[in-house]
Structures are given as C-alpha cells and as structure tokens.
Amino acid sequence: MQVPFLDLQAPHRELKTELDAAFRRVMDSGWFVLGPEVEAFEAEFAAFCGTKHCVAVSNGLEALTLILRGYGIGAGDEVVVPSHTFVATWLAVSHTGATPVPVDVSGRTCNLDPELLSAALTCRTRAVIPVHLYGHPAAMDAINAVASQAGLKVIEDAAQAHGAAYHDRRVGSLGNAAAFSFYPGKNLGACGDGGAVTTDDADLVRKLKTLRNYGSEQKYVHDMVGYNARLDELQAALLRIKLQYLEDWNGRRKALANRYQQALRETGLGLPAVDSGVASAWHLYVIRTSRREVLRQQLAAAGVGTLIHYPLPPHRQLAYAGMNVGSGSFPVADQLAEEVLSLPMGPHLSEAQANHVIAAVRSATEVGTP
Numbered sequence: 001m002q003v004p005f006l007d008l009q010a011p012h013r014e015l016k017t018e019l020d021a022a023f024r025r026v027m028d029s030g031w032f033v034l035g036p037e038v039e040a041f042e043a044e045f046a047a048f049c050g051t052k053h054c055v056a057v058s059n060g061l062e063a064l065t066l067i068l069r070g071y072g073i074g075a076g077d078e079v080v081v082p083s084h085t086f087v088a089t090w091l092a093v094s095h096t097g098a099t100p101v102p103v104d105v106s107g108r109t110c111n112l113d114p115e116l117l118s119a120a121l122t123c124r125t126r127a128v129i130p131v132h133l134y135g136h137p138a139a140m141d142a143i144n145a146v147a148s149q150a151g152l153k154v155i156e157d158a159a160q161a162h163g164a165a166y167h168d169r170r171v172g173s174l175g176n177a178a179a180f181s182f183y184p185g186k187n188l189g190a191c192g193d194g195g196a197v198t199t200d201d202a203d204l205v206r207k208l209k210t211l212r213n214y215g216s217e218q219k220y221v222h223d224m225v226g227y228n229a230r231l232d233e234l235q236a237a238l239l240r241i242k243l244q245y246l247e248d249w250n251g252r253r254k255a256l257a258n259r260y261q262q263a264l265r266e267t268g269l270g271l272p273a274v275d276s277g278v279a280s281a282w283h284l285y286v287i288r289t290s291r292r293e294v295l296r297q298q299l300a301a302a303g304v305g306t307l308i309h310y311p312l313p314p315h316r317q318l319a320y321a322g323m324n325v326g327s328g329s330f331p332v333a334d335q336l337a338e339e340v341l342s343l344p345m346g347p348h349l350s351e352a353q354a355n356h357v358i359a360a361v362r363s364a365t366e367v368g369t370p
C-alpha cells in the first residue's frame with residue numbers, strides 16, 4: 001500500500017460538482033479581479049475567524065508583509081519572530097526593511113517560548129509575530145501580556161492553523177492582526193496561491209486594501225507605494241466552497257492525530273504536545289527522533305511518504321548569513337531541525353492508510369503491530 005505524504009486530488013474529487021460550478025460561475029461572469037466573490041469570501045472568512053474584517057490578498061507572505069507595512073514598520077525597526085518556522089515569517093519582516101529578531105522556541109510545543117520574549121526586546125522592537133506552527137496555537141496569553149506592556153503589535157502567523165482555537169477563540173482573532181495562507185497544501189487551500197488578513201482594526205483594513213492594489217483607493221490615484229497583491233475571483237470562489245468543509249475536515253485531522261497519539265505512545269518517539277485549553281488544527285503531525293534518517297528510509301520502503309518541517313532553520317540559511325548568528329544561539333531550533341519528521345496527515349487519509357502508517361512506524365521502532 002502507498003500512503004503519499006499529501007494527496008491534493010482527494011479533496012477535489014469529494015467536491016468536484018461544487019467546484020466545477022463555481023469555476024463556471026466566475027468564467028461566465030467575465031469578472032476576475034476584486035469583485036463579488038472576493039468580497040463574499042472576505043465576509044465569510046472573517047465570520048469564521050470571529051473578526052470584524054478580512055482582507056484577501058495574493059499569498060501568506062504578502063499577508064504578513066502588508067500587515068507590517070500597514071503598521072508603518074520598516075527600516076530601523078525590529079520584529080520578533082520564532083527561530084523555528086517556515087522562512088516566510090522572517091522574509092516578510094526583511095521585505096519591509098525591518099530586522100527579524102529571532103527568539104527560540106519551546107522544545108515541548110515547537111512554538112515561540114514566551115519566557116524568552118522579554119529579553120529579546122529593545123527600544124526598536126515594534127511587533128512580535130507568533131506562529132501557530134503545525135496548527136498548534138502559540139502561547140498567546142503570555143505573548144499578549146508582554147506585548148501590551150511593551151506597546152508592541154501582535155501579528156499572528158496563522159498560515160498553518162485555519163480553524164485552530166485558543167481558549168474557545170479562533171486563531172486570527174487573538175492579536176492585532178493575523179496572516180493566513182491558502183497555498184494548496186494548507187488546511188484551507190486554493191487551487192493556486194492565496195492569502196488573507198483578519199483583524200478588528202478598521203484603520204489597518206483601509207491601508208491593506210490600498211496597499212494590495214498599487215497603493216490606490218481611487219483609480220490612478222496612488223497614496224502609498226503599494227503592491228499588486230490581490231486574491232483573484234476564481235480562487236475566492238473555490239475557497240468559499242472549501243471553507244464550508246473546513247470544520248469537518250479539521251475534525252477528521254483531529255481524529256487521525258488522536259489515533260496516532262494512542263498507537264505510537266510506546267514507540268519511544270517524541271509525540272506532539274499541545275497545550276491544554278487549545279484545539280490544534282493539526283496541519284502537520286510531527287514526531288521527533290534522533291534516528292530520523294533510518295526511520296524515514298524504513299517508512300519509504302513501506303510506501304509511507306514523510307517530509308521534514310524544516311531541515312534548516314532560517315538563521316542557518318544563506319539568505320540570513322549576514323545576521324552572523326553565533327553557534328548555539330538557538331539550541332532548540334537547531335535540535336528540532338535534526339529531529340523532526342512529519343507523518344502523512346490530512347482529512348482524506350483512509351482508515352486503511354492510517355492503519356498502514358501506524359503499522360509501519362511501530363514495526364520500524366520494533367514495538368510490533370497493535
């Protein structure tokens with residue numbers, strides 16, 4: 001049996017009739033950029049996240065960049081980011097001219113360690129970007145407490161956490177503004193690139209709508225040095241359909257994560273830890289092991305696809321060689337990069353496929369079949 005790491009055809013088979021109709025509707029309308037589908041999606045996604053507003057944009061990186069620009073953050077400013085994240089969190093800060101200031105993550109949750117936050121702040125710090133990595137909400141109460149004392153904006157990177165909840169509130173509504181990605185493999189994925197910002201801040205919304213459209217509120221009048229960073233009508237129409245299934249699909253992810261947690265308990269592998277009072281969106285199911293390469297090969301031989309999120313932390317990338325990070329500055333991020341391994345996770349894994357993954361991991365770790 002083959003279990004691919006990710007199957008992007010299965011969700012489209014399930015929703016084929018509805019997606020085909022949405023595609024036809026947009027094609028027949030002849031309206032492709034900034035129209036009724038984007039407006040409707042913005043209203044529906046804001047309602048889903050529990051925020052007053054949503055501004056749809058071209059991708060997750062632009063969502064983060066535009067929020068920072070909207071808050072006037074740029075050259076000379078510092079923005080705190082986790083040491084262990086997808087590099088886009090850092091890139092957004094760099095694109096504004098500001099400096100990303102990494103803070104190490106907790107080895108237990110893989111999210112920004114709030115205990116280390118205060119020590120990273122300087123008189124130049126303007127914002128902090130907690131990432132809800134793997135779908136697990138970051139420690140928002142502690143982060144918000146430090147940020148409000150220091151007068152910082154809190155910008156959630158919710159690119160992996162659509163529908164995750166923290167003390168009964170959905171991510172996207174937990175800071176000043178939040179960035180989402182609709183890259184195809186995310187929990188809510190477009191058929192191409194897409195992104196969104198959610199916020200209650202009406203002033204920020206006005207700026208974001210200007211920034212995403214060449215800095216223009218009125219055609220051919222440009223108040224800001226803006227971007228072309230719009231979500232298109234076709235993606236919005238497709239996302240509106242998939243949004244209706246997101247809760248159900250996240251529920252299936254959770255059921256699979258629960259099965260993995262039970263069945264892999266005795267394997268000696270490090271299993272994901274989620275804080276109490278939070279509901280993960282289970283974007284990824286990430287285990288930790290010091291014998292990763294061997295396990296990866298054994299699973300591949302059994303037909304089980306795995307990936308590594310992420311093999312090289314941003315501070316070790318050539319793009320950030322100029323930062324001159326001393327060795328041992330971010331020990332947890334460095335260790336995670338050596339040990340993390342993502343197992344197949346998604347709403348469309350069949351019962352038989354889940355059983356096969358579990359049997360393959362148990363056999364590779366020599367605890368045998370359950």
Ligand SMILES: *Cc1c(COP(=O)(O)O)cnc(C)c1O
Pocket residue numbers: 059060061062085086088089131157159160180181182183193194195
């Ligand atoms: C995917 C992702 C992004 C970037 O989103 P894109 O739509 O791919 O630009 C940013 N942050 C995190 C944590 C992500 O996983």
